[in-house]
Amino acid sequence: MLSSTTKRIPVALWIWYRGGNFRGFQRQPEGPxxxxxxxxxxxxxxxxxxxxxxxxxxxxxxxxxxxxxxRLEPGDSAEAMEKRLPARLPPDLGLCAVRRPGSFHAQWSASGKGYRYRLRLGGTPDAAWAPYALDVASEPLLQGARAVTPERLEALLGAAVGTRDFIAFHEKSSPQKPRTLESATLHALGGGLYEARLSGDGFARYQVRYLVGSALKAAAGLLPEEAWKAALETGAAMEGFKAPAHGLVLWEVRYPPGVDPFTAGERLHPPGLPLEPPFL
Structure with missing residues (x-):
């Protein structure tokens, strides 16, 4: 029997999941x-x-x-894996593609990531989106505040764009180092539903949730804008707000040309991705 991992076949899997029924990604003693x-x-x-x-x-x-x-066993293939794995996956976890790249590591080869955070700023609540979007009006920590306008929220998020130490916006367990937030924009999805789109070269733990949540808190008048700016510019501590997990989607993992296992067409129209919430 061949036991050396050098004989095994490296492949890259593109998976999707709805996180509500999982206790996070990493294996742990309790829960799925x-x-x-x-x-x-x-x-x-x-x-x-x-x-x-x-x-x-x-x-x-x-x-x-x-x-x-x-890594697949010798004699296996990406094509065979792509056919037989989906039937063994639960409803909230699926497979888009299996590809055999060249020199590739899912984490260390990545050049950046994109996240989207869905939130409701008005309109009539939609049952289909309720598990996947923060209803700002019903969030206890934002009660009694002034109404959050999309323009105000987008301006605050835009102020975070750039290369800086985001230490005020992430868990201290993540390495403290400069990170580049390439873009942070707000887009209307209709009916009072919006999504914040954040793209960067890398994100620390809870960084997106603290950025979105604290921008919401500042837009609502519950966090002084001076504190928001100081946190961005100097890393000064603030009483921020970690937005709830259910509104957040890891939207995309980017790789350099020549390394990316997936085509531009697949990225635009992912094969096998559900079209209902939280994906569009």
Missing amino acids: TVQAVLEEALASVGVPATIMPSGRTDRGVHARMQVVSV
């Missing part, structure tokens, strides 16, 4: 996690392997595009 469920499904189709993701998502966070590296 994305890693545990995926590795069990892989083992059931002849791939007993530990997956290497592009990064972890926290409990309740969704992913339109999560990429994981895995």
Whole structure:
């Protein structure tokens, strides 16, 4: 039997998941996690392997595009895996593509990520979106505040764009270093539903949730704008707000040309991705 991992076949899996029924991505003793469920499904189709993701998502966070590296047994193929794995996955976890890249690592080869945070600023609540969007009007920590306008929220998010130390906006367990937020914009989805789109070269733990939540708090007049600016410019501590996990989607993992296992067409129209919320 061939036991050397050098003989095994490296592949990249593009998976999606709704995070509500998982206790985060990383395997842990309690509850189902994305890693545990995926590795069990892989083992059931002849791939007993530990997956290497592009990064972890926290409990309740969704992913339109999560990429994981895995090695297949000799004689297997990406095409065969793509056919037999989907039937072993639960309803809230799915497969878009399996590709055999060249030199590739799901995490270390990544050049950036994009996230989207959905929130309701008005209109009539939509039952289909309720599990996947923050209803700002009913959020306890924002009660009694002035109404949040899209213009105000987008202006505050836009102020965060640039290369800086975002230490005031992430868990201290993540490395403290400069990170580049390439863009932060707000887009209307209709009916009072909006999504904040954030793109950057990398994000620390909870960074997107603290950025969106604290911008909401400042837009609502509950956090002084001076405190928001100081947190961005100097890393000064503030009484921020970590937006709830259920509104957040890991939207895209980017790789440099020549390394990216997936085509531009696949990224634009992901094969097998559900079109209902939280994905569009």
